[in-house]
Amino acid sequence: MPSVFIKTYGCQMNERDSEAVAAQLVAKGYAIAKSEANADVVLLNTCSVRDLAEQKAINKMRNLIGTARKDKPGQIVGFMGCMAQSRGQELIDKLPDVDLVLGTQKFHRAAEYIDELLAGTRKQIVDVAAEAKSEATIREHLLNGSAKTSVSAFVSIMQGCNQYCTFCIVPYTRGEERSRTIEDIVAECRELVGRGVREITLLGQIVTSYGKKEKRDAWQAALGAENSPLITHHSSLVSPFVQLLDAVHAIDGLERIRFTSPHPKGYGDDLVEAYARLPKLCESAHIPLQSGSDRLLKLMHRGYTREKFLGIVKKLRAAKPGIGITTDIIVGFPGETEEDFEQTLSLCREVQFDNAYIFKYSPRRDTPAAEMPDQVPQEIREERNHRLLDLVNEIAARKYDTFIGQQVQILVEGPSKKNAARYTGRTRCNRIVLFDGSARHQGQLMDVKIERTGSFTLYGDPAVVNL
Numbered sequence: 001m002p003s004v005f006i007k008t009y010g011c012q013m014n015e016r017d018s019e020a021v022a023a024q025l026v027a028k029g030y031a032i033a034k035s036e037a038n039a040d041v042v043l044l045n046t047c048s049v050r051d052l053a054e055q056k057a058i059n060k061m062r063n064l065i066g067t068a069r070k071d072k073p074g075q076i077v078g079f080m081g082c083m084a085q086s087r088g089q090e091l092i093d094k095l096p097d098v099d100l101v102l103g104t105q106k107f108h109r110a111a112e113y114i115d116e117l118l119a120g121t122r123k124q125i126v127d128v129a130a131e132a133k134s135e136a137t138i139r140e141h142l143l144n145g146s147a148k149t150s151v152s153a154f155v156s157i158m159q160g161c162n163q164y165c166t167f168c169i170v171p172y173t174r175g176e177e178r179s180r181t182i183e184d185i186v187a188e189c190r191e192l193v194g195r196g197v198r199e200i201t202l203l204g205q206i207v208t209s210y211g212k213k214e215k216r217d218a219w220q221a222a223l224g225a226e227n228s229p230l231i232t233h234h235s236s237l238v239s240p241f242v243q244l245l246d247a248v249h250a251i252d253g254l255e256r257i258r259f260t261s262p263h264p265k266g267y268g269d270d271l272v273e274a275y276a277r278l279p280k281l282c283e284s285a286h287i288p289l290q291s292g293s294d295r296l297l298k299l300m301h302r303g304y305t306r307e308k309f310l311g312i313v314k315k316l317r318a319a320k321p322g323i324g325i326t327t328d329i330i331v332g333f334p335g336e337t338e339e340d341f342e343q344t345l346s347l348c349r350e351v352q353f354d355n356a357y358i359f360k361y362s363p364r365r366d367t368p369a370a371e372m373p374d375q376v377p378q379e380i381r382e383e384r385n386h387r388l389l390d391l392v393n394e395i396a397a398r399k400y401d402t403f404i405g406q407q408v409q410i411l412v413e414g415p416s417k418k419n420a421a422r423y424t425g426r427t428r429c430n431r432i433v434l435f436d437g438s439a440r441h442q443g444q445l446m447d448v449k450i451e452r453t454g455s456f457t458l459y460g461d462p463a464v465v466n467l
């Protein structure tokens, strides 16, 4: 029985895709290897969002080839995911020993291709073609596979993004927006809940645009193209994404719902109201800001203003006091001046994010921003990165401290990776809590009292409230 090892770079969507490919291979009789050293097949599931992520995977592949060809002749090595999609054949030109390059719409063919490579019927395979309905093939992977049961699971609801932010490579690596149907998604969620899952995170590159394209297409077909300007007047007040949230919410036995990543433009009143209306929807929102400067938001093609963003935060906090709000910010976007950057600092002071992921701008090939004038020198990107990090960390630490003495509900995920005597769970607002637990706590919803805080962690005492 050949064994496979998959190493994943990047976002939760990639983790989800790796699980699906692993499940597919297991269903075909493959074993999952504990390490790359003794695996018959090693796959790198890649990320292209920043150059550093690409370089890491390329260096890893160089090392693999170096050892594989010496210590384990016949080992199959391959790239899959975003970098495989955006670079395709070029990866083989650069690293001729690579056996497989599998694009983002081809995950469902992984087992078939690996069988062929192992059997020697094909020597090298590059497949990065687009494939209609590839977004719906994902579910079958799960059903066939033996994806490990945990209390929390990811469910992919859509693929691709049509927003085309000028810095972002995702529309090119993941393609056009394509959504699965509500029935299909709900069926997968039910299945997961049947296996013991209690929390589901709905995943997509721009989840708030879920089903929009399909809805528009359906209307266009029904009305005829000449009537298309009327379409917006016919649209119902509840977006397809909120309809999906309602449908998933109705699943018995499911306790918590989360989603990522949304786009600020998707936070209409229907979604804000959903937070107040749906008790299973956790009070946590990751709302990517990117910049606090209107001038830059426009250059980035983000489709909202600073004021609009602030309005969303205000509405969410009114609907759900205590909601955890996190964000993504890019520093050093082309043309970013000191004034623009200060607008970002001031917005962070105003919003008081619970946490913020800060990225130094990285030019991506074929994206409009890479060609823009006034690229910001590397040392200024570094310097702004530090200044912003100092501010957001200071705010985050202060917010963590406000939890001390509070009682919070956590969903227990399992033993902590760093210290097996400790168990780890998450609050509804998505903060990690460590406590002295045991196997009987796994998968439980329980209340703990927060005793102290560490870096981005809360320490809780279950005994205080669970006597």
Ligand code: SAH
Pocket: 011, 013, 049, 050, 167, 168, 169, 170, 204, 205, 206, 260, 261, 288, 290, 328, 329, 330, 359, 360, 361, 362, 363, 364
């Ligand atoms: N909506 C997507 C966004 C993917 S990229 C998702 O989460 O699935 C995640 C974050 O990386 C973005 O929000 C942005 O802050 C950052 N990012 C994207 N392109 C970048 C670039 N070229 N340079 C630096 N950061 C970038």
Ligand code: F3S
Pocket: 161, 162, 163, 164, 165, 168, 169, 170, 171, 205, 206, 263
């Ligand atoms: Fe990228 Fe913007 Fe879409 S950040 S994933 S193009 S919303």
